[in-house]
Amino acid sequence: MSDLMNWRVCVVVLFGLLAGCGKGDPLETFGGPTMGSTYSIKYVRHAGLPAPDDVRTEVEKILADVDREMSTYRSDSDIEVFNALPANRCQSMPASVLELVRVGEQLSIESEGSYDLTVEPLMNLWGFGPQGREEKVPDPKALAEVRQRVGHAHLHIDGDQLCKDAAVEVDFNSIAAGYAVDTIAARLEAMGIHDYLAEATGELKAAGKKPDGSPWRIALEEPRDDRQVAERILAVDGYGVSTSGDYRNYFEQGGQRFSHTFDARTGEPVSHNLASVTVIHPSTLMADGLSTLLLILGPERGWDYAEKHDIGAFFVIRADTGFVTRTSHAFQRLSGEKTE
Template sequence: MVQPVIAVALAAALTGCFNSMESVSEVTGSTMGSTYSIKWVSAEGTPATETLHEEIETLLSDFDSEVSTWRDDSDLAQFNAMPADSCREMPASVLELVGLGHILAEESTGDFDLTLGPLLELWGFHGGDGGQVVPDAEELQAVLLTVGQQNLRVEGKQLCKSANVQVDVSAIAAGYMVDKVVDHLLARGINSYMVEITGELKAAGMKPGQTHWKIAIEEPRDDERMAHLIVKLDGQAVSTSGDYRNYFEYEGKRYSHTFDPRSGRPVMHELAAVTVLHNSAAKADGLSTVLLVKGPEKGWEFALEHDVAALFVLRDGTQFVSRPTPSFTALTQSEE
């Protein structure tokens, strides 16, 4: 997992030409150390672009003040500064994210963990300042003592910790906010939209001209950006996790920002990227990480067992081999 944004931005909007009385509005901005882009089909009765932009900015700003680990005054930062055996009343967003984290951890039998921040810092991924290192075994074991999502619990409106752990929700935060922005758009009478936040994306409805929203899933290359697959979305979110945007190489080995919570080491296998389609952007965000951690064999078995719509992209020398699950094929077969 990586801070402050977990998912690699693999989905880019494809726009087309159309003739219609309806129009597509768009707002963009910065959030979570990256960017967002929100498009929707304007119709009679929908808010003005400026109004909706202000509302979305407020949603994102409030969320940042609640969950950011990059500012000392956020609710989550203040919780992280507390010692073991402490509890603190937290906003609903934090409690919901931790709740989803527990679900993902249980479903994946420990391959998902919201307390990996100290490991990211140890390996030099915290902040992406280029100071990546391979720690020695003693250092690694010491930091592992401060990792463990099982030490977190929710009691009513309070978040509690039984050990000196720190919470970092960046693995699912962007997907969570995609869902929240979508809920806001629906409440404002907007049913055709494409919401993208730091690479996590969800789209539904039809564009003017009765065409679907389309996205391009990139090929997991280090050197250039190239479309691997074009997918139509109508109510699905898409999330991709990969090892090719945030990594370092040492003595001929690639160390990515995705960690095995048990060993405390970056995952190292031939699985280059995993794309997940799901009706929840937050769940897609988390599941793409889970599958990448599990790897090509165990991840595939997990995806089949849990009926996850996932596209596995594996390295084969200098080439890439795609392996879609049956659920992924069923959702995208109309694209062929």
């Protein structure tokens, strides 16, 4: 499989005690490289299920399809061929790509334009994108020019075609891994596998139980640059989980920190004190996109959005003494915490 994308390195969901012990059917585990990172599948092999090699073949076919359709790191992918088109052009697209465009439009509208799939030119300009050459604060004139090519309103769908009225470039990095995990989970279910944990680049979905009958558990990482520290342990059954953060992919200039997370309205990296957000959602695709959206909005606007839309969200906020955490009411309910 090709090296798809350097997806969001800020995704920091860790695995807890997954394998379990004691009696039960065997736990099958496999994984490998994908999307510039890795994927991992764990499932309980009950009697009558397909052979492990057949399961792996199905999973890697899904990942290869996502690579071919959505990668911004290969020039022949469907989305990169579209990105190379000039303004006022259309291209036929797979249904999966059109689905993600529609999800991106929804999230863009609900965030009043802060979240946007067309930020790739901005990421390149600041040095974070696939064509980025140097991480630095760009010239104001260059920034103003690039901002003319950013905005979901420049995209529209016509039948099976994706069209643009400006030379926009679409970047699915904030939702494609979640989509891949959901697609893998659906395929596992169709194969009769109902006890599993599917993960790609840190986005994950778990269902059922481990071989010993205990729940799948994951650990949320405290946002530190030097080492990984478990902040919170969660039992997950039937939900997708995604974490976005700004503390691993950034640069500093003039004493100021610039992260790779952009507010499309300003064309600049976010500058608030929200370090990371974890979202729990029945759809890993939506958890993926919403964790990015909430990170962009920041600790106050993001909190208000999560409460308004009943989103399970765990916020880690920088403070003078280190980090403080805040959980939405939906997260408290889903994780079994006591509500305020």
